[in-house]
Amino acid sequence: AGSRGQKRYYLSGNEFSFGLGLNYDELLALYVAQNLTTSLCGAIFGDELQSALKKIKKALPKDRVEYAERVAPLVLRLEASRPLYPEDASSIVGVALTALGESRKLRVRYRSLKSKTPQTYTAHPYNFVYFRGALYLVGYSCKDNDVRFWKFSRMLAADALREKFTRPKDFDADAYLASAFTPYIGETETARVKMR
Secondary structure, three states, X not given: OOHHHOOOOOOOHHHOOOOOOOOHHHHHHHHHHHHHOHHHEOEHHHHHXXXXXXXXXXXXXXXXXXXXXXXXXXXXXXXXXXXXXXXXXXXXXXXXXXXXXXXXXXXXXXXXXXXXXXXXXXXXXXXXXEEOOEEEEEEEEOOOOEEEEEEHHHEEEEEEEEEEOOOOXXXXXXXXHOOOOOOOOOOOOOOOOOOO
């Protein structure tokens, strides 16, 4: 406090934050990593991440934004092509997330590659899986009596049912996916092959 009601403030390096306790370097890291999340656009996470990153850009000083824009393209994402989500994908993902968080059964209308007509599944949602640029739901299929994957870009509709389910205590998603070549689990035996 100075004379005549004047006030002066001193901000020191990393102690400066934006309410969430993030310093400039943490904000910069999030901004630079934005191109790693572009394949989620169209789903609930991608849209929200892009919105957050726009706010981060406004909070950063101009010279840091310019630096981030030079560095961001140098961080490459090598994966399959970006999936095309339907217009209501964000609401489908939101319903699935609610069902997962509240351990409620989920009814999914799904168009698979194998079937010409959409099928309806009742699922016990266990986890979301981000694999090769696409978002999947892994869970127990009541129709198949086994654990299955559903790709969100192929979901036509989803409803969280009132009926609850109990997640198996011994189900470990990381262990289950450890041997997955793609998000389809097959036999555990391996064979040596020659490819021409």
